[in-house]
Amino acid sequence: MSFVVVLMLFNLLATVSAIVCATRSYRRYGSTGRVVLAGLGGLMILPLLFVLATVVATPRATRLP
Numbered sequence: 399m400s401f402v403v404v405l406m407l408f409n410l411l412a413t414v415s416a417i418v419c420a421t422r423s424y425r426r427y428g429s430t431g432r433v434v435l436a437g438l439g440g441l442m443i444l445p446l447l448f449v450l451a452t453v454v455a456t457p458r459a460t461r462l463p
Contacts, residue, residue, distance in 0.1 A: 408445050415444035 419440030424433045 408448065411444040411448055412441045415442075416440040419443070 416437040417440070420433045420437035423429075423436035427433075
């Protein structure tokens with residue numbers, strides 16, 4: 399997988415996560431400030447999980463010592 403594809407997937411996950419978090423926050427609270435903060439927080443949730451899953455799935459022999 400090329401670097402560009404991984405970067406695009408990372409950005410796609412961040413965007414989807416931000417939209418989902420902002421939508422749920424708006425439905426629950428209806429406050430614009432909370433929606434913005436939830437969207438910013440959502441930008442980091444799924445990509446972070448993606449990075450953690452990738453690190454865990456990487457074989458130990460390929461990691462730097």
